[in-house]
Structures are given as C-alpha cells and as structure tokens.
Amino acid sequence: MYDDSGQLVTGEMTDYVLPRAHMMPWIESDHTTTPTPVNPMGVKGVGEAGTIGCSPAMVNSVVDALSPLGVRHIDMPMTPEKIWRLIKGASSHQPVARMGERL
C-alpha cells in the first residue's frame, strides 16, 4: 500500500498485517445440488476431472476390440496375460459376432 505521496507504507510484515487464526470468520458449509444434464447419473468430476475419463476410455477401447469374441467387461489392470486369457477363453466358444462386425 502506498500513501498519497507515493510512499510504501507496508514495507514489513509488522505494517502489512496478515490475517491470523483468531480473525477467521465462522464458515458454514452446505451443498448445492445441480446435477449435470449431460450424463445419466448427473455427476460431475472434481479435482483432476479431465483425467477420470481416460481409464474407462482405454478399457472400453479394448473391450470394443474384443467384443467380436463376446468380451463385455475387463477389470483393470489390463495386463498382457489377462488379455491373452480373455482371447484364449473366447476362442473356445462360438463368437457372438464375426470379426469387424459391430455389436
């Protein structure tokens, strides 16, 4: 802060007083409920919301790739061995769709 003549009056912390704990006002916390219309559950991400979609997107892409073999679900982590077992297990069954055909 400067006075009318342009002199800095907050040169040290004794002048530029920071808020202390006893100065804190009472804080009341509450919830507002505004579900998002863009997904069925109405939920929104907080924090690193942008990254949340990556894992299911990757899993869904692998499920999509394996869907001609009847694969509907994969639990993470998608290790090479897990994928190999899904393919191996599926090949002994009748495929529900031909390769390349969308389900």
Next chain:
Amino acid sequence: MISQAFEYTAPKTLDEALELLAEGAKPLSGGMSLIPMMKLRLAAPDHLVDLGRLKDLNYIREEGGSLHIGATTTHQEVAGSALVRAKCPLLAQTAAGVGDPQVRNRGTIGGSAAHADPSADYPAALEALEATFVLKGAKSERTVAAADFFLDTFMTALEPGEIVREVIVPIEDSGTGTYYEKVVQKASGFAVVGIAIRIKKASGKISWARVGVTGLSNHAYRATAVERALEGGAEVQHAAAMVAQGVDANSDLHASAEYRTHLAVVHTARALMAAMSRCEQPRTS
C-alpha cells in the same frame, strides 16, 4: 538400505584372490547382483574379494577357432567388441540387451554366469553356443560344458572357492544365422523369457539348430526337442511348440507358468524366423 558390515580385499593377483576364496571369502565381480542382495540383506558375506581389479581376468582373445573371454569382461565390452560382433554375433547381441547401460558397464560375463539368475540373458546364449567354462580354484582348474554348468536357480557346478575364470565360445561358421529374442521385464530388463538361436540352412531348410532358453524354468537349458524337430525337417511353428517340453515352467508376478510357456513358444518361432533371415546376410568382419 545398508548391508551388514563386511571385510573387503582387492588382491593384486589371481592366486592371492583364490587363497582368500579358499578360506571362505566370497568373490565380487561387477556387483550388479551381489551388492543389491547385500543391501536387501538377502546375502551377508563376511568377506568380499574384489576380482574386478585383476587385469588378467579382463580380455577377449581369439585362440584356436574359439573366443576366450575373461571373467571380468563387462557386458558393454562384449557388446562393443569388434571381434565378438564379427565372430560370435549371438553373444554380442545378447550382451547388448542385458539390463541397462549402468548394468552393462559394471556387470561381467563371469559374474552373470556364476550367479545363474534364472531370468538372466547370458545363460540362454551360452547354452545355445555350447560354451565352455574354465573354473579355477586355489589348487585346481577344470572345464565344464554349459549343459553341465547351470544346475538350478542360482546354482551352478562351481565348488566353494572356485571362480569362473574364462568363458570359451565358438567362432561361428559364415553360414550360421543367430538371434536372441526376449520378453523383457520392463522395470529390470530381465527376461520373462529369452530365446537364443543358432541355425544353419541347406537348400532353404534348417539343417542344424541350437536353441538356448532362459526365464522359463529354474535354470537356462537347451531345447533339444526343438533342435531335433528342426533338423528332422519340421516347420518352425511346429518345432517351436516343443520349447517347454520336459520343463517345469516358473510362475511369478510377471507371468503365470501357462502364459510364460505361451510366450516361450511364440518367441522361439519369432527368433527362429529372425535367425533364418540372418543366415542369408553376408557377414561383415
């Protein structure tokens, strides 16, 4: 972590080292396995004898149709040697893929062989090469073939007090195609499975084959069933399927026994195809 206290000696001569080893000291070469084991307190030797400073254990020589490699020759020295690359390309290729640059700069061929880690790269190549190990103790020197050297997990034909002094590998004929292929554990560089191949061809078919396998079971071995099938005219895929014959496959967090066996079969076939394509390439020396 910090290891238990131990005594350390860096002898000037091999004889001095062997005398200390006869008294129960443990040999230290590159320390790429022993030192981590000591820090994890999986090993607690009282006395280490450092072989790393013995200059007469560090050499690569051509002698009577073979390459003689001193025990403390590092992976990087083998991988970078013009002699090894020209005369025994399988060993150079295998050495170039061990661990990471730090490990290759410190780790040694004798140390790797003596440690006999079931996932180490070198043993696959040394089995395929039918290498000979020169083992030396204070009062003895003997040679052991690779097939009789790797006995079990971390177990070799070495007797207490003996060290691997030298590894002898053949100089390849000009028509031999070789390849080392591994599925790598990403964090460590070790082989989940590793397949070392040497083949010769006659009129487009494999006429002679040597197949060394690491990572699959308790110790490296030669897949003689694959070799016999190939030499009997079997197709690559058919022969590769025999790679785990008579072997008890390992299970660990990297791969179950079943998946490991599958990987070994697939990568044996791939390594064979790669070795076949290398038969035709003119050799550079």
